[in-house]
Amino acid sequence: MIIVLQKGATEKQLQDIVDRIKGYGLEPHVIVGVARTVIGLVGDKRGLEPRVFESMPGVEKAVPIMAPYKLASRDAKAEDTLIQVRDVVIGGSEPVYMAGPCAVESREQILETAYAVKEAGASILRGGAFKPRTSPYSFQGLGETGLQYLAEAGEAVDLPTISEVVNPSDVELVSQYVDILQIGARNMQNFALLRRVGQTRKPVLLKRGLSATIEEWLMAAEYIMSEGNYQVILCERGIRTFETATRNTLDVGAIALVRQLSHLPVVADPSHATGRRDLVVPAGCAAVAAGAQGLMVEVHPNPDAALSDGAQSLTPKQFREMVGAVAQIARSVMPEPAKYWWNKNAV
Numbered sequence: 001m002i003i004v005l006q007k008g009a010t011e012k013q014l015q016d017i018v019d020r021i022k023g024y025g026l027e028p029h030v031i032v033g034v035a036r037t038v039i040g041l042v043g044d045k046r047g048l049e050p051r052v053f054e055s056m057p058g059v060e061k062a063v064p065i066m067a068p069y070k071l072a073s074r075d076a077k078a079e080d081t082l083i084q085v086r087d088v089v090i091g092g093s094e095p096v097y098m099a100g101p102c103a104v105e106s107r108e109q110i111l112e113t114a115y116a117v118k119e120a121g122a123s124i125l126r127g128g129a130f131k132p133r134t135s136p137y138s139f140q141g142l143g144e145t146g147l148q149y150l151a152e153a154g155e156a157v158d159l160p161t162i163s164e165v166v167n168p169s170d171v172e173l174v175s176q177y178v179d180i181l182q183i184g185a186r187n188m189q190n191f192a193l194l195r196r197v198g199q200t201r202k203p204v205l206l207k208r209g210l211s212a213t214i215e216e217w218l219m220a221a222e223y224i225m226s227e228g229n230y231q232v233i234l235c236e237r238g239i240r241t242f243e244t245a246t247r248n249t250l251d252v253g254a255i256a257l258v259r260q261l262s263h264l265p266v267v268a269d270p271s272h273a274t275g276r277r278d279l280v281v282p283a284g285c286a287a288v289a290a291g292a293q294g295l296m297v298e299v300h301p302n303p304d305a306a307l308s309d310g311a312q313s314l315t316p317k318q319f320r321e322m323v324g325a326v327a328q329i330a331r332s333v334m335p336e337p338a339k340y341w342w343n344k345n346a347v
């Protein structure tokens with residue numbers, strides 16, 4: 001259930017409602033929107049009638065949310081969520097490019113990449129330090145040293161950073177070095193990890209699991225939000241299908257649908273979605289045309305020598321061309337999102 005407050009509701013009225021919710025053993029989540037404040041109720045609401053709240057001063061209405069995800073739902077918050085990371089806004093009218101190598105391999109490599117992607121138009125620097133590799137014999141990342149190099153490179157070019165965290169016990173460590181925590185596809189349903197990043201106040205980029213339904217993906221976001229961290233960015237990175245010609249299958253329809261179902265920012269990762277350098281640009285263009293508000297792209301100064309995911313890594317030059325192509329598409333679809341197909345009221 002969500003409780004929608006009247007426009008002029010006072011602090012005292014808000015507090016009384018919060019207290020009543022707590023009195024029922026439920027947890028209130030206050031979501032302050034531009035037009036309205038709403039309170040999401042989390043917990044077992046069996047037998048609780050909306051009118052219990054509707055009779056309270058300051059309440060406009062109380063509505064049950066049918067979807068199993070509540071805080072992530074558009075019903076809880078009509079307008080798009082904007083996530084600000086330093087001076088970068090994710091979820092607004094400008095596409096955000098998160099670019100960098102799959103893995104931080106050395107100080108020189110991440111510094112060189114950082115300068116190149118910054119020059120090419122990236123707004124966030126990515127680089128894996130804890131790598132969830134399919135084989136235990138593959139390069140596993142540099143760990144904390146990798147995070148140090150990433151942070152140094154981010155500072156050098158003045159870009160915020162993002163890196164994956166794979167263990168609940170590493171969340172504190174990774175949080176000390178990066179601006180955005182990444183939850184990888186393989187960990188989308190690692191509920192202990194989701195809860196742990198939910199306890200931080202760092203933005204979290206949540207990749208869709210390899211075989212996750214849209215509902216499972218949004219439920220994973222709900223895990224993070226239910227701990228009080230509302231800064232979740234959803235990332236479509238391709239799902240596993242019968243097709244083997246590409247590494248995964250970019251689910252373009254999911255991007256458009258999730259823009260309808262949720263207020264959270266949605267970005268896409270065309271690198272892991274395709275696994276092929278020559279398909280990254282067209283897949284990225286398609287994602288933005290469908291409503292993605294940014295892209296995460298693997299870029300390496302020398303992809304053929306990369307320690308991981310070289311086949312899908314762009315050179316800095318290719319990345320620059322991609323930004324140019326995607327920017328044109330974004331200009332035609334993003335300035336007035338209210339008109340577009342992810343706005344339920346418009347179709």
Ligand code: PEP
Pocket residue numbers: 102128132183184185186207237269272
């Ligand atoms: C990555 O971004 O490097 C990564 C491992 O991605 P995914 O979790 O989508 O496979």
Ligand code: MN
Pocket residue numbers: 102103272298308309
């Ligand atoms: Mn990778």
